[in-house]
Amino acid sequence: MGFEVITSPPTNQEILELGLTACVDGACLPLKAFVGHVRFLVNRGLELLFVPQAISVVPGEYTCTNLLGLPDLVQQYIPSSVRLLSPALDARKGAGKISFSYLRCGLEFASALRVLKAWQTAQAAQRQVDTAPKANGSTGRGLNILILGPRYLTDDAYLNGDLMGKLAALGVQVTAAAAFPDSITLPASRSLAKRPFWTSMRRSLGALEHCLHRVDGVISLAPFACVAEAMQGVMVAERTAKTECAHLELHVDEHSSPVGLVTRLEAFCDLLERKRRG
Amino acid sequence: MGSKSKPVYLGVDVGSVSTNFVLLDAEAAGASVVWKKYLRTQGAPLVALKTGLAHMAQEGSWRIVGVGATGSGRELAGVVLGADVVKNEITAHATAALSYDSNVSTILEIGGQDSKLIILRDGVVVDFAMNTVCAAGTGSFLDQQAHRLGIPIDEFGQVALRSTSPVRIAGRCTVFAESDMVHKQQLGVDIADIVAGLCQAMVRNFLSSLAKGKELLPTVFFQGGVAANAGMRRFFEETLAQPIYIPEHYDVMGAIGIALLAAEALAEGHKPTRFLGLESVLRSEVAAQVYECQRCPNACEISEIWRDGTFLASWGARCGRQGRADQTS
Structure with missing residues (x-):
């Protein structure tokens, strides 16, 4: 123009x-x-x-x-x-x-x-x-993780403490729920007890339904003190508990030290690996 | 102690409040602790590391055949010692608890700066939660309050047990808890009832923030420095309505776990240890330098480790750079 x-x-x-x-x-x-x-x-x-x-x-x-x-x-x-x-x-x-x-x-x-x-x-x-999402990261350990959360968080490597990069370094494949098009998440969210009002939440929960049996673990990424995400965290925890899919909740705020994040991710990947080995 | 050059595995847990060391008998099965040390980190992990090793050298003659490092300072400790395994404290705590009792299903761990809940089923970690943003309800907070009330931290739990009717203290936030305690004190409430109320609030806070929606099945272990507090143990037992077990070496469980993991890794790989040797670590001058990188607008906080004027390692760069600040690439 x-x-x-x-x-x-x-x-x-x-x-x-x-x-x-x-x-x-x-x-x-x-x-x-x-x-x-x-x-x-x-x-x-x-x-x-x-x-x-x-x-x-x-x-x-x-x-x-x-x-x-x-x-x-x-x-x-x-x-x-x-x-x-x-x-x-x-x-x-x-x-x-x-x-x-x-x-x-x-x-x-x-x-x-x-x-x-x-x-x-x-x-x-x-x-x-908006084309179909690609899994990023590394196939090193043969683990697949779905990241739930709004796109402005999952796509922003600075705000999320380079979550994707850290997971790739741990040898894990990552897919972001926010990258799934509505043509997948809308039909998938029909199986939910109630359709969420908020688009970002519906996308996350729809992607979760779509991926639940195809991934080893789910990470919900939420800004600290976000009400919608806090509610979503509870719903995701309930859903994953039923299917025995491992779930980790991460809250991001202005901390600059990556140590806490790395500890959680490392332990989560260890958990997934040990679970898979039985 | 004193048997000539006993082969041992060294486990080091560098936490924010304490730095713990254990030596495990390499010839015994499981975790057989032959020596342990619990030191205050006091914001200087390098000093604490060296002090611990100096104590170790003085109190026995050991042959270290493997080293593991855990805790928030694990990267630092790993580089300084030449550790064979560097792993997070959740895996370490679970490994240690399992070596005591293979039926453990729940681990409550309260340390200096964070608290954790680890859920296991059939000897495998299936879920965990760590307190996220703030340190309310951890060891540092108890320390602070004990100091404020003039009660030595070792007696804090015993004082709580003397209480007959604990008062209700807000446990959500340290600031609110403190002002609540001051108000109750001004009303003339017995100090034991306040201390007990505080312990109850911490238990309540732990369970509501970490155990939400999780099934805490027996056997339940309570470990970390705060497990020394008998009041906390009693209120956990009352609230969960089941016995809580405190392992003998509750205060150094992370170090035990990481020593076991080092032993496991070395046995699997049939490799010799990468440990630099006690004398060499004690003799060398190790310095850490933390600065803000100015290469790009990210301004990452970089930590560099130098030994005797030689660059060892750095971390903290979002771009993955490993080099020194004064090098161009």
């Missing part, structure tokens, strides 16, 4: 620090990191900041309340010279509403034809990201 686009790099100490020093204390770690990214970009000089208000991205579901309020939160941390562009994405009245919001938002800046082409390009790029 003719914009010059600036993106922030993957989360690092500098970005997180920017978030920690400014963001309200009660916010979860990913939210603080998000504010850090925003402040980082503002320092680079920009005119428009694109933070969509994701109310619902799948019909019949909501995103978490923190995501819902994201534009309002971000507004506090940007100078008046920066304009916040936040189209409301609300799929509750049909998935088509989301395209409509994006297109209408674009019309202010370019002709209908250009906006339409940009939207198609963006969708093609998104489909590339």
Whole structure:
């Protein structure tokens, strides 16, 4: 559409620090990191900041309340010279509403034809990201682990303490639940007693149902003090206990020492290995 | 002690509060402890390591045929000693408990900075939980409170047992627990009842944060430094309504377990030990250096270990770099 686009790099100490020093204390770690990214970009000089208000991205579901309020939160941390562009994405009245919001938002800046082409390009790029998930890591010990948790945590190596890298070093294959497309997780979540409201939780639980008998263990990754994830942790624990699938809950916060994380992962992999050997 | 150069396995558990050493008789089956030492780490694991080894050299003549390191300082200890096995403390604690009783199904472990619950079935660890973010309800907290009340930590448990009606203390958070205790003290509540209330709160906190939804089947072991506290043991027994066993060497179980794992690994691999030798470790000057790496915006905290001016190892870099700070690649 003719914009010059600036993106922030993957989360690092500098970005997180920017978030920690400014963001309200009660916010979860990913939210603080998000504010850090925003402040980082503002320092680079920009005119428009694109933070969509994701109310619902799948019909019949909501995103978490923190995501819902994201534009309002971000507004506090940007100078008046920066304009916040936040189209409301609300799929509750049909998935088509989301395209409509994006297109209408674009019309202010370019002709209908250009906006339409940009939207198609963006969708093609998104489909590339959303293709079937690949297991990463190492096949060294022949162990498979499913990681549950929202994508903004499982994909952020800085926030999750390089969980994937550490597991790979321990000789384990890892698949992230968040990488499963809705075409798999939606049908899989139908066997749940009740469909969760929140999209990220439904994706995690759907992926769990899909993978339960194909993996050796499950790790739930959650930000400390995240209510939805705390609830999900209990549901996952109940489900895995019934099938005797090993389950580890990890909470991430601002600690900088990786020792505690390594201890848990090491012990968990030992456990899986000994279990498999019988 | 004193038998000429007895072959032994050395197990070292470098924890945040204590650094523990054991020597296991290499000729006996299972865990036969011939020497042990429980030292305060006092924030200086390298000093504690050397002090422990110096005591060991003084108190007997040993031939060390294998070394294992565990605890949060295990990497450091592993490099300094030349350990054959470096493993996490959960596996170590479970191994030690199993060597005492192969029927153990539940291990309650409360150490200085963390507490753990380990669930075993048929001799295999099937589940575990560690307290996550804070150190409320661990040994450090008990230490602090004992100090504040002017009761030596060794007598803390006995004082708790004298109580006839323990008062209720908030156990969720150290800060709340402390203010609760101060309030009760000001009301003139007997010190024994406060101490007992605190022990009860710690038991409650342990079970609600770690044992949620888990089945604690017999046999139950209680180990770690806090197992010395008779009050804690009694309240665990009352709450779980079953006997709790405290192994003889409850305070050094991690070190015992890792020594057993070292013995197992060396027997499997038919390899000689990589131990650097008692004299060589005691004679050398080992220094640790911690700094923030400035190579990229991640600013990782790197720990470097140097012996007699020679670089040994470093860790902590997210990028996996192993080199020295002053080297370019």
